[in-house]
Amino acid sequence: TSDMVGGFKVVLFCPEHLSIIKDGPMVRRNFLDVALSQIRPLYMRSLQRYNLVLKQRNALIKSAEKDRKTFESTIGIFSDQLAREAAVITGYRVRYIEGLKKYVSKCFSDMTGQREVPRLEYVSSSKLGEEECRDESKCYDAYMELYSSFREREISAESTLWGIHKDDIEIYLDGARARIFASQGQQRSLSLALKLAEGEIIRDESVGDYPVFLFDDVLSE
Secondary structure: OOOOOOOOOEEEEOHHHHHHHHOOHHHHHHHHHHHHHHHOHHHHHHHHHHHHHHHHHHHHHHOOOOOHHHHHHHHHHHHHHHHHHHHHHHHHHHHHHHHHHHHHHHHHHHHHOOOOOEEEEEEOOOOOOHHHHOOHHHHHHHHHHHHHHOHHHHHHHOOOOOOHHHOEEEEEEOOEEHHHHOOHHHHHHHHHHHHHHHHHHHHHHOOOOOOEEEEOOOOOO
């Protein structure tokens, strides 16, 4: 399946994409994963490995109280694998958002006559800033520190509490969080700007060739 992704590049916008702005982090992570997988096959493969290791690590954490010996002897291996993939994926995401920032600002300004200013910020569960997230070594070290320092908390929660599956994009409009303070019209314009920016990045990566844009009911409100 991963070999097929990106063969036909397409950007879809429909009313449901309003959820990118107003709903929870999982929706925004999915937006990043889909957009990046179209232009970075290695990203998708790293994401697949991450999800597999995450599933295995969570199963190990859940079994910790019943079999502490196995947990202690193997948790470091799964933590290392997860941290390595998390560092790679975080780097891809942060660099992608750099491109998004430029094009979202331009597209949104075109729609609003430069009256409002959007801003995007990648929020990592490792608490590293965007500059540090670009450094795979620092990102890996940050996750390994979390995984080694808070094992008991993860055992209590029965799941992995830190990783790229917990990250988010915070979207601001004129300095205020768009998911809380923006009107529905502003949220729609922001989600459309994100999708147009996605297409511009694909064009940059495809030597000037635009993807196919599919717009469904774009002016319904």
